[in-house]
Amino acid sequence: MLWRDLKAWQVYGANTDVGKTIVSTILCRALQRRASPNGLLYLKPVSTGPQAEADDRHIRQYVPGINSKCISQFSRPLSPHLAAKLDGDSSIPTSDASIVAQIKKLLSQHSQAGGRYAILETAGGVLSPGPSGSVQADLYRPLRLPTLLIGDSKLGGISTTISAFESLHLRGYDLDSVILFDDPEWGNHGYLQEHFSKHGISTLALPMPPARRDDPNEDEAVLADYYRECSESTTVTNLIDLLQQKHFSRVSKLTSMPSQAEAVIWHPFRQHGIPHNIIAIDSAYGDYFQAYNPESDPALSISASSPTTGLTPLAALPPTKPLLTPLFDASASWWTQGLGHGNPEIALTAAHAAGRYGHVMFAHAVHEPALDLSYNLLSTLQNPRLNRIFFSDNGSTGMEVAVKMALRASCQRYGWNKNDHDNDGHTPVSILGLKGSYHGDTIGVMNCSEPSVFNEKVDWHQPWGHWLEPPSLLLRKGMWELSLPDEMARGGGTVQKFDSLGAIFDFDARRDDAARYEEHIKTTLDSLVRQQGRRFGALILEPLLMGAGGMIFVDPLFQRTLITVIRSNPELIGSRVNSANESGVVDGSTGGIEASTNSQDWSGLPVVADEVFTGLYRLGRASSSSFLSSSTDTLPSHQPQSQVQSSLPASLSTAIAPDISVHAKLLTAGLLPLALTTASEAIFQTFLSSSKTDALLHGHSYTAHPIGCMVANKALAEYRRMDTDGTWDGFKQSWSASSSAANTTTTRSSISAISSPSSESSSTSSPPLSGTISPATNTYSFWPLHFVTTLSHHPRLDGCFALGTVLVLKVAADSGGSGYTSTASSSLQSRLLTLLDNEGCGIHSRVLGDIIYFMTSLTTSPEQVERLSKTILQALDER
C-alpha cells in the first residue's frame, strides 16, 4: 500500500514486551502535532487480553483525540492463534486475507478522508503468530508497509533484535529505523547502531520509560510527562523528518523508475523505437506484482510538462489514489512462476544455500544440493531412458547442450564428419523439427528453428534443419478442431472435430490418423534424405505445446507418430552410414547398427524433448513428453534410479520417452536461472574415450550453483506434494465432471472436411461441454472447462484452449476495430491492466501476435482463477 500523501508505518517488536506500544504512543503524539484533525490513524490490527489493558486504549489515553482502531480483539492474554481458538467468536476476522482486507479498507478510507499518517502496531514479536497461525511478518507481507523495528534493550537483546531484522529482511520488508530504549547497563544501542548502519538503517535510542509507580495517578502523571518530553525531543522530531523523507524518496524513485529505465536499460525483445509503457514493479507477492503503472497515474498528466525527467511535483498531486496496483502476473513472469513471488520458504532456502556454500566449483567436484537434485529430477520425470544430468544456466544453454549431445551421437553412429558438408552446403548435419518451434535466443539453438521474423535479422542465424508443419488444435464453439497443414491435407485445410480433449488423446481410436501421419512423415523423410541427401542429427520437439512460436497446441498423435516412425525406421535417417561415396544410394544393410540389444539405446535419431516451457507441471504433468504416451503402451520394467519412492499417475513409455530432455523455468520455482539437460546412458557413452577432447566441453562458471539446486529441490518436492495430495483435485474435477459415465464411451466425432479452417458456419452448439477425461490421465487445466468452453463461443475470439496452467486465446482479427490482429490482442492486454476486479487487482498479460495468453502459478487458487475468469470475460464483453 502506497499513497503520495498518506504515510503509513508498521511497528514490529524484536520480542514481546520491548516497548512497542510506548514507542507507538510517542510516535503518535509527535505525528499528531503535524497532522490536521483526523489526519492520524492508529491501527492495532490484532489485540489480545482484556479491553482495559488494550494498546489502543493506552494510545487513546495518552494521545487525546486520536483516531484509533482495532480489527480483531480477543479477550484472553495469549498469543493470538490460541486466543482466537479459545474465543471462537466467528464475528472477529481471523483469516489472513480478511485482516489484510480490513487494513486495506481502513487505510483507503483514511486516505480518502485526507489522512496523512498512520501507525500500525503489531502484537508480540515479528514472527509471533496471528489469529490464523501464520506468523505476523507473513500475514502483513502483502501490504509491505515501511517498518519500524522496536529493538530489545535488555541482555540478549542484541541477538533478538538482529535476528528479528533478518526475519523481516528476508521477507522483503524495508526497515526504515530501529528504535530502542537506551539502557546503559547493557549498551545494546551502541552495538546495534553500528550494525544497522552497515545496512543503511538508522538506530535511535529513546530514554528509558519511568519505572512503574504504585500510585496509579502518579504513574499516569510521570508517564504523561515522559511521553510529552519524548515526543517533543529533537531525537523524535528528527526521526519523523527522516521517515517522511524516506517516504518521499520511495515515491519519487518509484514514479521516476520508468523514465530512468528509458535512459539506460536495453530491454529484452523490445523495439525501443516504438514508445511503450514501462511498468515499475515495487515488489511482488504470491501471484501479484505491486506495480506502478505510469499510464494510470493522474500525477503524470499534471506533470506532463516534464515527461522525461520523471520527477513529479509531489505537493500538488491528488493524494487519495493508491500508487501501487496489484497485477496478477499472468505470464507467470515469462513462464517461470511456480510457488509464488516473495515466497518466504523459498527465500530462506536460497539464503541457506548461500550461507552454506555461496557458489562452489562443480568441475570434478560435487555437493549435496546438486546430487540430490539430479536424483530428484530423474525420479520426478519417470523417464525410463534418462539417467545422466548435465547442468547449465537457462533453457537456451540447456538446449545448446542437448544439441551438442545429439549431434555427436548421430554423427558418430552414421560416420559423418563436420567437414563434409551436406547438399545444402552449410553444415554436415541438421535438425528435424516442427514449424513454430523455438528453443532459445543463443545463436546455436536459434539455428534449430525455421526462418521467421524472430531470427531473420540475426546476422549469424542460419536455419540448419527441416521443419514439418504439424497439425494443431483449437477449441471453437465448443468443439476441438484439428487443422491439418496444407502439406498434409492436399488442397485446402482439412478440419477434424473432437467433442472432448479425451478423444484427442485416445490414440487407439485414432489409428487412421496415425496411419495418415506415418505415411506423410515417411514420404517427407524419404524425399529429404534419400532424394535430397539431407543429413539429420536430432529430432527436437516441444511436447504438446509450442510456446514462443505462438502457443500452438500440437496434435500429440502427430508428435507421437513422428517419434515412433523414426525409431522404427532408422534406415530413413541413417542409410548413408559406411557409404564412403556421395552417391546417396541407400545401403539397407546398415540398419543393423541400430539393432542394439539395449532397449534404452536411441534409434534413428536421438529424440530431444524441449520441456523448458512445457515441463514440470506447467501443463499439469511432471513431464510433458508423457502426453505422447498411450495408456496401452508397455510401461518400463525398470524405473530410473531414484531416492524417492513415488508413483506418479502419468507415465512415460519407453517407446516414446525422449533420449534427451531439457528443463528450466519452473525448475527453480520462479526464482533464478538454472537448467538441466538429462540424457540416456547411450548418449552419455558417445562422449567416453581416453581423450579429453572427446568430452562434452561445456560448462558455465556457475554450473550447478548450490542456491539454484537447493531451491529446485524444494520446488520439485512441493510440486510433487501438490500433485499427489489433492491440491489440484478441484481443477481436475472441472475437466472430468461427467467422466464416470462417459469414460468408457469416448467417441470421436465424424471427420468433416471443411473448406477453410476459419469457417465457423458448421453449427455445433450446446455448451458447456462435458469432459471425458478421468482424473487418472491428468489431462486437465487450472482453467475450468465451462469457462474455456464459454470463451470458445465468444465472438471476439477465433478459438482458444487450456492445458494445465495455460489459457490461450486467439483474438479475432476484426474484433479490435483496426484490422490488425496484433492490435486487437494488445488492446485487450492494455485494458486488463486497468480493469480492476472487486479486490482492486488488474491482470498483467503477454501477447504473441494475435494470441493473448494467461498462466497461473502452481499455487494459484480456484478462487483466484474464478476472479481472473470474470475479469477476462468482462474485458472481452466490453465494446
Add this chain to the structure above:
Amino acid sequence: MLWRDLKAWQVYGANTDVGKTIVSTILCRALQRRASPNGLLYLKPVSTGPQAEADDRHIRQYVPGINSKCISQFSRPLSPHLAAKLDGDSSIPTSDASIVAQIKKLLSQHSQAGGRYAILETAGGVLSPGPSGSVQADLYRPLRLPTLLIGDSKLGGISTTISAFESLHLRGYDLDSVILFDDPEWGNHGYLQEHFSKHGISTLALPMPPARRDDPNEDEAVLADYYRECSESTTVTNLIDLLQQKHFSRVSKLTSMPSQAEAVIWHPFRQHGIPHNIIAIDSAYGDYFQAYNPESDPALSISASSPTTGLTPLAALPPTKPLLTPLFDASASWWTQGLGHGNPEIALTAAHAAGRYGHVMFAHAVHEPALDLSYNLLSTLQNPRLNRIFFSDNGSTGMEVAVKMALRASCQRYGWNKNDHDNDGHTPVSILGLKGSYHGDTIGVMNCSEPSVFNEKVDWHQPWGHWLEPPSLLLRKGMWELSLPDEMARGGGTVQKFDSLGAIFDFDARRDDAARYEEHIKTTLDSLVRQQGRRFGALILEPLLMGAGGMIFVDPLFQRTLITVIRSNPELIGSRVNSANESGVVDGSTGGIEASTNSQDWSGLPVVADEVFTGLYRLGRASSSSFLSSSTDTLPSHQPQSQVQSSLPASLSTAIAPDISVHAKLLTAGLLPLALTTASEAIFQTFLSSSKTDALLHGHSYTAHPIGCMVANKALAEYRRMDTDGTWDGFKQSWSASSSAANTTTTRSSISAISSPSSESSSTSSPPLSGTISPATNTYSFWPLHFVTTLSHHPRLDGCFALGTVLVLKVAADSGGSGYTSTASSSLQSRLLTLLDNEGCGIHSRVLGDIIYFMTSLTTSPEQVERLSKTILQALDER
C-alpha cells in the same frame, strides 16, 4: 569439523536465559552414560561473569567427572564484547581466529584421545556478540558443527525461536533439533513442533526445571533429581539416538557422494572415460571449501572391496582423522569468487531480494535492483562510451548478445546482407580476434574463436573469423620477456626483455613497438579484406589476459594498437560498402561514412571487450580495458551518467574504450549467474526502427532476476569501497616498494633477439626485482612481487606472472619426470590438495595444459597469500 567417531554438537540459545546450560547438562549426563571415561568433552568457548557462576562449573557439579573446558573467561557479567574490552587481559583469546583455532585444537586432541562426544555451549543468543564483536553465529561458522537450538518457552518465544533458527539457517548451519521446556501456559512447543517439522527438524519438549528453592542444599538436590530423571528419560534417550543417527547419515552421505555422483552426473568439461578423483564439498567459508577428498581417506583403502557403492563400513574405521579438509579455492570457483563463500551479508541480500520479489518479468517492466545495477555498473566502469545495459545469464550469453549487437551495427553500416556470403562461402560477416581467445560455450560464441582442441569436436562449430597471434609476456628469471609470434617476427621468435611491469605499460617509451605492431596489423588487414575479400563485423578482445585459452598475458600495447589502427583507418574494414559488385575493389570515398560528428560513435569496427574474466577487479581494476589506456591519453570530458560520485584511479580514455563490454563472474560476488552486456548509444541506435523485427530479439526467462541484481549491487559497492579505502594498499605497495625512486626513470631494457623463447641461457639475475609502478597506476598483484620473482627463477617453471588476483605458473615440460607437460602441472595440482599448511589447509587449484594458476578472492588477506606462497614454493621444491 567432522570425524567418523567423534560427534560434536553446538548448543545455541534462541535468547539469553532460555536454559542452554540446563539442557547442556542434561545432554552431557545422557551422553556420559554412553561414553567411555574421557569420551565426552564439554566446551564453553566463551564465558562471562564470576567463576563461581560459570556454566562449566555448573556442568562439573551436575555431571561428575566430566572433561570440561573454557577458552575465554571474562569476569564481568556482560556481553562478551563489552566484558573483553573491560577486562583487557591480553592472555585471553579474543579474536575470532584464535578462538576457532583453540576449539579446533581441543576437538582434535579429544578425537585423538578417543573422544566420542563433545558439546559446545555458546553464550547468550545466536547473534549475541563474541569477544571480538562478531556475532556468535558468524564467529563459529567455520566449524559448522551440527546445531541444537534451545527454544524460548516464554510468551514471545515462538517469534524469537523461529527468528533465531532463520539467522542460523541463512548462515548455512544444519539444525539437528530444537529443544525447549514445555511451559503449558504459552504452549510454544506445539506451535514450534509443527513449524519445524516442515523443515524436517524435530522439536523436543523437556519438563520445566524445578523452581529455585531458598535453601541451597534443597535447591541442589531437586535440581540433581531433575537432571537424573530428564537425562534418563525416553525423550532424551531418543534424542541422542536421533542425533547419532544424523551424524552417521551425514558421514555416510558425504563419503558416498563421489560414487553417487559418478552414477548420475555428467560433469562439465570432464572426460568421463578417464578416472578422476571427485571431491565432495560439504560447505564453504571465506576462501575455503570444507571438502572430503576420497584419495586422502584411509577408510577407502579399507573398504576398497566395494569402491562403487561408496558405502564404507563406518564402525571399523580409524576415527582420529578429520573427514573434512579446508582447501583454499584457488580457482576462485571458476573465477567467480569475490567476497568469500558463505558470506552472511550476501546471503541476507539474496534472501531480501527473494523475499521482496522472487523473480519478476523484465520485458516492458523495471524494478529497483536492476535499475540501480545499471547505473552502478556504468559508474564503476567509467567507460565514456557506454550508456546502455542489456541483461542476460552468463558470460557466454552476454557475449552472444554482444556479437548480435556488433554484427548488426557493422552489417548495417557497410550494407552487408546475411544472405551474401563472403569468399569463404560460410557467412557474410566474421570476427577479428586474437589466437588463444575464448568467449564461452554456446555455439555462437564458440564460432568467435579460432579452431582448437576445445571446439574441433563440436559438430556445429564453424570458425567464423580471423585471429591474429598476439605478442605475449612471461616473467623468467626476474625479467619480463615479450615473445613476438612467428607471423610478426619473421623467422624465429624474437624476445624482448623488460625489467619491470611498469616498463611494459610505458606506451610512450615503446613507440617503435607500436609502429611495428601497426604495420603488421595494417598489412594483415589489407591482405584479408582487400585481397581475400573477407568481411569483419567486430573486433573482440579479452583485455590483457586471455583466460580459458591458456592464461596468456597479452602485450597491452598490441591490443591498444589494434584498436587504434582500426578506429583510425576504417577504410581497412569498410571499403566494400556501396560496392554492389563482388569485385572487391576498394572504394576509398566511403570512408566518409565513418566521419561521424559524434565522438562516441564507433569507427572501423565495433570493439567488444570480453571482460567476463578480466573485469571487475579480477586484475586489480574495475575495467580491464583501462590497462590499454595510456596516462597521456586525453581523458573524456563527459563522465558517464552516474549516481555515485567517484574518482577511480585507472581511467579509460575514449580512444581505446570499447563500444561494447561484457561482465559476469565477479559481478555477483561469486554467488549466482548474471551477465551484463553494456553498449554505446551508437550501437543501441542501430536497432531502433518502427519494426519489432529490427529489435534485439534476445531475452532469457530470468532476465535481470532481482536476486542477482541486488547481490551485484552489493558486490560492486564492496569492491569499490575496498578499491578506495586502502584495503589493497599492502598488495599495491609490494609492487611499488621502490617506485618513488624509480618512478621517473622507468627504462626499457635493450631489445635482445634470442633464437628461441625457451632458451634461458641469457643470465639476468639478482632477485628480488624492484617494481617501478606507482600505486596510482593500479598495476599490481595480490601476489607479492618478491614471491613472483622468486618463482620466475624456479627450475621447475618455464616462467610465470601475476596480475591482480591471478598468479600463473608455466610448468616446465620435463619437471614432472614424465615428459608430458600436462602431467607435470597435474601432479603439482594433486600434491597441493594434500600438502597441508600449518593450519591444516590445502590448495584446490586448476590446470590448463602446462599452466597451473592460482587466484584469490577480493577479500583474501596478505597473511593468507603468504601461507599460500609458502605452500606453493614447498610443493615446487619437493622432488
